[in-house]
Amino acid sequence: MARMNMIQAINSALDNMMERDDNVVMMGEDIGYFGGVFRATAGLQEKYGKTRVFDTPISECGIIGAAVGMGAYGLRPVPEIQFADYIYPGIDQLISEAARLRYRSAGEFIAPMTVRSPFGGGIFGGQTHSQSPESMFTHVSGIKTVIPSTPYDAKGLLIASIEDNDPVIFFEPKRIYNGPFDGYYDKPVQPWSKHDAGEVPDDYYRIELGKANIVREGADLTVLAYGTMVHVALGVIKEHGIDAEVIDLRTLVPLDIETIEKSIEKTGRCLIVHEATRTSGFGAELSALVQERCFYHLEAPIERVTGFDTPYPHSLEWAYFPGPVRIGEALDKIMKD
Amino acid sequence: MSGESAKSNLPPLSLHVPEPRSRPGDPVDFSDVVIPEAGKQPRPAENADPKDMTNLSYDLVRVLNEGGEAVGPWDPKLSEKQLLKMLRDMALTRAFDERLYRAQRQGKTSFYMKCRGEEATSIAPAMALDSEDMVFPSYRQQGILISRGYPLVEMVNQIYSNKGDKLKGRQLPIMYCSRRLNFFTISGNLATQYPQAVGWAMASAIKGDSRIAAVWCGEGSTAESDFHAAMTFGTVYNAPCIFNVVNNQWAISSFSGFAGAERTTFAARAIGYGMAGLRVDGNDALAVYAATQWAAHRARTNQGPTLIEHFTYRAEGHSTSDDPSAYRSADEAVEWPLGDPIERLKRHMIGLGIWDEERHVAMDEELANEVKAATKQAEKNGILGHGLHQPFETMFEDVFEELPWHLREQSEQAIREREIKWPE
Numbered sequence: 001m002a003r004m005n006m007i008q009a010i011n012s013a014l015d016n017m018m019e020r021d022d023n024v025v026m027m028g029e030d031i032g033y034f035g036g037v038f039r040a041t042a043g044l045q046e047k048y049g050k051t052r053v054f055d056t057p058i059s060e061c062g063i064i065g066a067a068v069g070m071g072a073y074g075l076r077p078v079p080e081i082q083f084a085d086y087i088y089p090g091i092d093q094l095i096s097e098a099a100r101l102r103y104r105s106a107g108e109f110i111a112p113m114t115v116r117s118p119f120g121g122g123i124f125g126g127q128t129h130s131q132s133p134e135s136m137f138t139h140v141s142g143i144k145t146v147i148p149s150t151p152y153d154a155k156g157l158l159i160a161s162i163e164d165n166d167p168v169i170f171f172e173p174k175r176i177y178n179g180p181f182d183g184y185y186d187k188p189v190q191p192w193s194k195h196d197a198g199e200v201p202d203d204y205y206r207i208e209l210g211k212a213n214i215v216r217e218g219a220d221l222t223v224l225a226y227g228t229m230v231h232v233a234l235g236v237i238k239e240h241g242i243d244a245e246v247i248d249l250r251t252l253v254p255l256d257i258e259t260i261e262k263s264i265e266k267t268g269r270c271l272i273v274h275e276a277t278r279t280s281g282f283g284a285e286l287s288a289l290v291q292e293r294c295f296y297h298l299e300a301p302i303e304r305v306t307g308f309d310t311p312y313p314h315s316l317e318w319a320y321f322p323g324p325v326r327i328g329e330a331l332d333k334i335m336k337d
Numbered sequence: 338m339s340g341e342s343a344k345s346n347l348p349p350l351s352l353h354v355p356e357p358r359s360r361p362g363d364p365v366d367f368s369d370v371v372i373p374e375a376g377k378q379p380r381p382a383e384n385a386d387p388k389d390m391t392n393l394s395y396d397l398v399r400v401l402n403e404g405g406e407a408v409g410p411w412d413p414k415l416s417e418k419q420l421l422k423m424l425r426d427m428a429l430t431r432a433f434d435e436r437l438y439r440a441q442r443q444g445k446t447s448f449y450m451k452c453r454g455e456e457a458t459s460i461a462p463a464m465a466l467d468s469e470d471m472v473f474p475s476y477r478q479q480g481i482l483i484s485r486g487y488p489l490v491e492m493v494n495q496i497y498s499n500k501g502d503k504l505k506g507r508q509l510p511i512m513y514c515s516r517r518l519n520f521f522t523i524s525g526n527l528a529t530q531y532p533q534a535v536g537w538a539m540a541s542a543i544k545g546d547s548r549i550a551a552v553w554c555g556e557g558s559t560a561e562s563d564f565h566a567a568m569t570f571g572t573v574y575n576a577p578c579i580f581n582v583v584n585n586q587w588a589i590s591s592f593s594g595f596a597g598a599e600r601t602t603f604a605a606r607a608i609g610y611g612m613a614g615l616r617v618d619g620n621d622a623l624a625v626y627a628a629t630q631w632a633a634h635r636a637r638t639n640q641g642p643t644l645i646e647h648f649t650y651r652a653e654g655h656s657t658s659d660d661p662s663a664y665r666s667a668d669e670a671v672e673w674p675l676g677d678p679i680e681r682l683k684r685h686m687i688g689l690g691i692w693d694e695e696r697h698v699a700m701d702e703e704l705a706n707e708v709k710a711a712t713k714q715a716e717k718n719g720i721l722g723h724g725l726h727q728p729f730e731t732m733f734e735d736v737f738e739e740l741p742w743h744l745r746e747q748s749e750q751a752i753r754e755r756e757i758k759w760p761e
Contacts, residue, residue: 057573061562071536072536092563103736144737166738
């Protein structure tokens, strides 16, 4: 066991997997010699050699396209896209190719790749270093979408993603790389070393995809969240003294519908929180599922707290971010009904 | 503004929109097509520095001359057996195209695409490559499957989406796939196979393997960003990969000028990337074979990738959904100055005394019968028709390795609907 922040946990997962499986290779912009702009791949090229961890040209289409070809050969590539905001040039390769390879070849070719990419806001990243494009992938059949919220989960989920034979988008909430963030941007952030989930085994372990985590049990309300927003939501419900059940979804596709249903049947109320813009965001899917499957248990309309339907602003970041005030209002509204 | 007066003497800017030299009703004009004499193109060493062979990106490697003789340094000097296989496979590809095109017209399937006139650009490379080398084709390289011995009946099963279809009726006709024959699954999205082929070749190099990759796209698809990505990755990592651009002059209704052909050749794209580039007479099967062999040796000895432009002509419509008489002169295919690849190889073999017109006629008849027998056999598995050849649950399989709950629920729904829509 060691104390790790999320970057170190990701680095540890990659290290474990490269050690265990010679077919695991990593590539991306600045990930080789330099070790990545967030240091997630630090030391790995030195340890495993340049043909297993290497820098690439600045071409997301090339990175993901080459990874598809490597997967077809029989490797298990783990490409990095430096920011989720820059995944779009590679999206044809993800949607039309990686996601469809198994289906269109009736299983003859597969794309066992894991695309790692830092995502989410809260860091004054402006329009192109803050986006949360998860719903662009959850809408695509054939791709799994995974988002961890702690160092412990990041490592276990990343290992499970790399071992998965389906293409996985692994979004890393960069706001919480160094510590959980409760939404109060003006207060210092607690480091992961002060948090239980900062305890991370050095050795290999897995957290199965498709399984949510109930991070707080409660009776009055179910909060569905993932990534940074798990911590923001936890902070707000504590402040409001509500006995809420907080579910960290961890995997968006495939979704752990059973855990969600069971919780709503118990609480009768549902709040969905994500950073991504509202319209057609993943919250809409969650809301529809809860409405369809738990309608007779609901005691109040389902609420969604999300980013606004605008590009992510720079100076107005804390007006945009779905923080304690917006979540608090939604909580008050939903508990009043 | 001071700038305004300075500009007032300039003529207004004008936008250049490329236009082909002849349209429907016009006489054919191929005066811009320069055909150098066969045998005159130098054959550099297989480890040549790309900088020292840029002339070959603008030239045209040709082996078969007007008299049907194989001349010059690029003559691959194939054996009689190889020549016979080459001719036969090209003729079989054409026979297959003819019959399956008609099958589409008869309503047995929804769609078909011929490769008439371009048979050499798939058969000859397939013969020059090792059977272990992975090919990443576009949709017009059916000749590779035929050359590698894929059963015709399997091809027809796929085209008919019937119960024998290995792809379970999921794919549009002609989007074949055969892992056994190292033939990568064809995608409808153009040029995506280009960076994939590079990745496959990089993987082969990472593992210290000896296999190489070869990839095809049309000249129109070179405009896609994937082409640029693949060329960059190909040279950066010195990937053992052959990039084939089949320049058949047309991308559906758009002539090659819309892909940039007015200013340069497609082989010359290689120069900017620091890659070896060869421009080849795509209707000369021996030249195509020789170029592929050259590039394959180069790749296999870690000398890096090669871009080969196959200069040819799409003799028919783009697909069964296309009518070329709506956008190009009807006589173009007949007057194409590089002729027909099968006729040219046939003439060469007759000149060698290993072939004659009688045997050719007999072969064509035999191949037509072979294709007919394959289609008849495939028809026993059904034709597209109502499309209900596969169990409904198969529609949901292979999206993921395992069926998640939401697909399981949807699968149950489809099976329930079947009983209502098609009661048996």
